[in-house]
Amino acid sequence: QVQLVESGGGLVQPGGSLRLSCAASRISFSNYVMGWYRQAAGRQRELVAAITSGGSTNYDDSVKGRFTISRDNTKKTVYLEMNSLKPEDTAVYYCNVHIATINYWGQGTQVTVSS
Numbered sequence: 001q002v003q004l005v006e007s008g009g010g011l012v013q014p015g016g017s018l019r020l021s022c023a024a025s026r027i028s029f030s031n032y033v034m035g036w037y038r039q040a041a042g043r044q045r046e047l048v049a050a051i052t053s054g055g056s057t058n059y060d061d062s063v064k065g066r067f068t069i070s071r072d073n074t075k076k077t078v079y080l081e082m083n084s085l086k087p088e089d090t091a092v093y094y095c096n097v098h099i100a101t102i103n104y105w106g107q108g109t110q111v112t113v114s115s
Contacts, residue, residue, distance in 0.1 A: 036094070051078065
C-alpha cells in the first residue's frame with residue numbers, strides 16, 4: 001500500500017514562509033507525477049502544484065510566483081516551498097499521487113496564515 005506522509009505545516013503570519021514535505025513509501029517514486037492539493041474550510045479540494053517525473057511543473061494561478069514545488073527522487077520526497085503567504089492560503093495541504101485508477105492521499109497538514 002502506497003504511503004504518503006506530509007509535514008511542515010503550521011501557523012505563520014501574512015508574508016511569511018513555510019516548507020512542506022511529503023515522504024512517499026512503497027512506490028516507484030521517480031516514475032510518477034506528484035501533486036500538492038489544498039482544501040480550505042467549506043471549499044472543494046484544489047490542485048496547487050504538480051511536478052512530473054522529469055521535473056516539469058505547473059501551478060494554480062493563485063500561487064504562481066510564490067510557491068515552488070520540487071522533488072528529490074533519492075529521498076522519495078516532494079516539497080512545496082511557500083513564500084509571501086496570504087490568509088487565503090489557509091487550508092489543509094495534501095500530497096497526492098495517481099497510480100493506475102487510484103488516487104493516493106496523505107493525511108494532510110494544516111497551514112494557517114494569520115496575524
